[in-house]
Amino acid sequence: MLTSGKTAQKTLKNRIKCSGIGLHSGAKVTMTLNPAAPDTGIVFRRIDLPGQPLVRARYDQVSDLRLCTTVSAGEGVMVGTVEHLMAAFAGLGVDNVVVEIDGPEVPVMDGSSAPFVFLIECADLIDQVAPRRYLKVLKPVEVRDGQAVAALLPADEFSLGFEIEFANPMIGRQVAEFRLAPGRFKAELARARTFGFVQEVEQMRSMGLARGGSLENAVVLGADRILNDEGLRYDDEFVRHKALDALGDLYLAGGPILGRYEGCRSGHAVNNRLLHTLFADKSAYAWTTYPKSRDLGEFFSAERDYRPASAELGTRIRAAAEAAL
Numbered sequence: 001m002l003t004s005g006k007t008a009q010k011t012l013k014n015r016i017k018c019s020g021i022g023l024h025s026g027a028k029v030t031m032t033l034n035p036a037a038p039d040t041g042i043v044f045r046r047i048d049l050p051g052q053p054l055v056r057a058r059y060d061q062v063s064d065l066r067l068c069t070t071v072s073a074g075e076g077v078m079v080g081t082v083e084h085l086m087a088a089f090a091g092l093g094v095d096n097v098v099v100e101i102d103g104p105e106v107p108v109m110d111g112s113s114a115p116f117v118f119l120i121e122c123a124d125l126i127d128q129v130a131p132r133r134y135l136k137v138l139k140p141v142e143v144r145d146g147q148a149v150a151a152l153l154p155a156d157e158f159s160l161g162f163e164i165e166f167a168n169p170m171i172g173r174q175v176a177e178f179r180l181a182p183g184r185f186k187a188e189l190a191r192a193r194t195f196g197f198v199q200e201v202e203q204m205r206s207m208g209l210a211r212g213g214s215l216e217n218a219v220v221l222g223a224d225r226i227l228n229d230e231g232l233r234y235d236d237e238f239v240r241h242k243a244l245d246a247l248g249d250l251y252l253a254g255g256p257i258l259g260r261y262e263g264c265r266s267g268h269a270v271n272n273r274l275l276h277t278l279f280a281d282k283s284a285y286a287w288t289t290y291p292k293s294r295d296l297g298e299f300f301s302a303e304r305d306y307r308p309a310s311a312e313l314g315t316r317i318r319a320a321a322e323a324a325l
């Protein structure tokens with residue numbers, strides 16, 4: 001018999017609907033989250049297009065990574081800005097959902113995952129009679145692009161370390177360390193909003209992007225101040241948002257990861273390359289159910305198997321994590 005927690009797949013108990021605007025299109029979108037059968041995964045259905053085509057939320061369906069993560073099932077059949085919704089599914093352990101959407105982009109809401117967490121909590125979750133499948137990392141893989149680095153390392157449990165460094169003095173260097181446990185995603189990452197710089201906004205608009213962007217759905221930084229009257233939701237909201245993005249990007253693997261992720265200045269494109277690199281080496285991963293012998297109480301405090309991706313990144317992230325204890 002399957003038990004609750006980490007071993008059984010989960011879906012929504014009820015369907016639930018929301019609407020909002022697309023960050024880049026500026027158009028109004030209505031989205032409905034529907035319960036789905038075991039082993040469905042996260043699947044989008046474009047109900048505004050002929051035949052209501054499906055788009056799987058998978059790393060190998062990603063077609064555009066300029067500023068957000070877009071999944072596509074061919075010409076014109078795409079869904080953009082999926083990462084904050086995917087992070088909410090990852091953070092709350094939701095395996096199977098059919099997401100009906102009547103436009104090309106997930107609504108941006110407030111620029112974080114918090115509204116999606118609220119929706120999922122309202123819909124409630126149920127266990128399904130199928131074991132959860134985990135992607136176990138067996139060998140370290142690392143991707144670099146200039147100063148950006150992302151790595152996946154073998155570990156018994158999922159954990160995430162992230163570091164950013166920006167010249168803007170309102171951000172500077174920030175480090176986040178995150179482990180999944182009940183309530184932690186909601187408390188520690190979900191409310192962190194996307195962010196941008198004033199000088200980039202005009203440039204993005206000239207490219208036809210960020211038409212729906214405003215102080216309602218992003219933290220906007222000037223040279224030496226934050227333009228949002230309400231300020232920040234966390235002192236280190238910026239790195240927390242990058243960690244949230246990475247969690248969403250990684251969930252495009254098709255299931256939760258048993259392993260450690262480390263990112264340094266990495267974004268959607270590097271995270272996606274990391275998954276392609278992992279899946280290109282069949283000896284680097286295995287799909288597995290949750291180890292039966294493990295005590296589920298122990299799961300949430302496991303600290304072992306920590307192995308940094310690179311000396312400089314690992315030392316900094318570990319020091320920061322220790323300092324935070």
Ligand SMILES: [Zn+2]
Nearest residue numbers: 083194241245
């Ligand atoms: Zn984001």
